Amino acid sequence: MTVVLVGLGVSTSQAVALGPVYRMERGSMPVAPRVIEPGDVHLEIARLEDALAASQRALQAVRHQVSQASPLSLAEFIDSHLLILEDAALVEPARDLIRNHLFSAEWALRQHRDDLARIFEEMDDPYLRGRRDDIDQVIHHILDFLVAGAPGTPGLRDPESEISGCVIVAHGISPADTLLLRHRGAVALVTEFGGPLSHTAILARSLNIPAVMGVRNATRYLHQGEILVVDGEAGTVIAGADYRILNHYRQRLIALSARRNRLRRLLQDPCQTRDGQPIELLANLELPDDAQLARANGAVGVGLYRTEFLYMNREGQPNEEEHLAAYRQVIQGLGGIPITIRTLDLGADKQVDGSASAHCAAACNPALGLRAIRLCLKDLDLFRPQLRAILRASAEGPVRLMLPMLTNLGEVDHTRALLAQARRELTQEGLPFDPKMPVGGMIEIPAAALCADAFANRLDFLSIGTNDLIQYTLATDRIDDTVNYLYDPLHPAVLRLIRMVIAAGRRQATPVAMCGEMAGDRRFTRLLLGLGLRQFSMQPGSLLEIKEIILEADTARLEEAVADLYGRLDNEPAEDLLDALNRGD
Secondary structure: OOEEEEOEEEOOOOOEEEEEEEEOOOOOOOOOOOEOOHHHHHHHHHHHHHHHHHHHHHHHHHHHHOOOOOOHHHHHHHHHHHHHHHOHHHOHHHHHHHHHHOEOHHHHHHHHHHHHHHHHHOOOOHHHHHOHHHHHHHHHHHHHHHHHOOOOOOOOOOHHHHHOOOEEEEOOOOHHHHHHHHHOOOOEEEEOOOOOOOHHHHHHHHOOOOEEEOOOOHHHHOOOOOEEEEEOOOOEEEEOOOHHHHHHHHHHHHHHHHHHHHHHOOOOOOOEOOOOOEOEEEEEEOOOOHHHHHHHOOOOOEEEEOOHHHHOOOOOOOOHHHHHHHHHHHHHHHOOOOEEEEOOOOEOOEOOOOHHHHOOOOOOOHHHOOOHHHHHHHOHHHHHHHHHHHHHHOOOOOEEEEEOOOOOHHHHHHHHHHHHHHHHHHHHHOOOOOOOOOEEEEEOOHHHHHOHHHHHHHOOEEEEOHHHHHHHHHOOOOOOOOOHHHOOOOOHHHHHHHHHHHHHHHHHOOOEEEOOHHHHOHHHHHHHHHHOOOEEEEOHHHHHHHHHHHHHOOHHHHHHHHHHHHHOOOOOOHHHHHHHHHHOO
């Protein structure tokens, strides 16, 4: 029987993957009790030590894959697990259990893990209690090698060959495991927890692994070894597919590969419409490593560089030098094309460890509360180091600063005052920066869209963040599956607000870009061109798809057609009008 499970997709240029299930049993650790013969004690201890050494080598290999451009927190995360592995207290009690109680190595280690779990649970300090997860992950890693045997051991299973080509199904997957699994050849991830903005999802996207997250009961319904189809674009997981479905997706994989090859031929063509309108295609970047991907897909700049990864998986805030190091890496990777660095946009659905998230913990509705620029202006110790770092990064290459979730002009004025103060400090300290670094803002709430003329007059550029603009206009939380059916980019109110912002930019001669999901969705490209949008920013993997449409478009004709479309919005379904526009009716 075919079963389709739905979750939150993490799409990559490799949108679909097929492979057998490899279940990661993080929580339960199914290890059977076993007693050994007295004469086998030394052999069992040797097995334990071999597994410990193999686990250390595997994690060190992952550590070497973490480039200098990757988040510092990720390297620290792996280093912390290596330190746990080097701690004699981790396995010495297990050795004692083998010697004194004749437990097998697996059972001894499992018993020791349970003892440690009880100790951590009794701790008053929530931080120390939270370290139990790290111990669990490290011990499971050793158990993995104990159960499977060290790689290359004759007659024993090799974990790497078992995982190669598989779809990993788990309750959750840590960032370090994501790297390790990719290294072992996993082709896709399916998790019960997490979302497309989690650190694991960001890494999966960066590593080009399609994933579907938040799939309820995935570990209950998906069985070891059965073949899955994972569609990161649609956010679906198909189990028990018959040969027709499998053949359909295999053909789709072949077609995707052929299409990617055809699109590569567009790289050298100038990006302009048939009637000669130049269009700027920009990239949205999650991590410094994405810079190479942006250049490889023909981006002429970065329209949105998210900085939230700097705050993930850590207890404290990044300091100015950590900010600067990350920005410097990505600027160098871009080879001179401009970058738009968005200041911290945490809160609402983007919660992380550390003090930043603590501000949001008590909010009844964090999406409407203290997040993004509001949080930054409330906590200047959080904001000032980032502003100084972005200013200093502007000396390394063309940099623009972008403020998220603007509500009123006072937020712009307050930020400009902080920037002026930072410039004075840097001048006194003899540190270089670009005194003319452009400052722009995101239009992503209806209030800002309705006042777009004022923002366009006060800022150097605007960028429409459609994800939040749709959410706030329609009062619909896009990650709440009880109401997200109302999330509709084609709602007339949303379309009218977008048109207002683009028109305001034209009146004020202020460039307007779009960096939300709509910009990278080929269904909307002709509509946006017809509205006058000339800068599109999106995931690097979508750039050539959108360029293909732009090269065939005629903006003069589209502007007439879109004007007609807006005149009919209240009387005809927007979806039908869009389809007609895309067909050229």
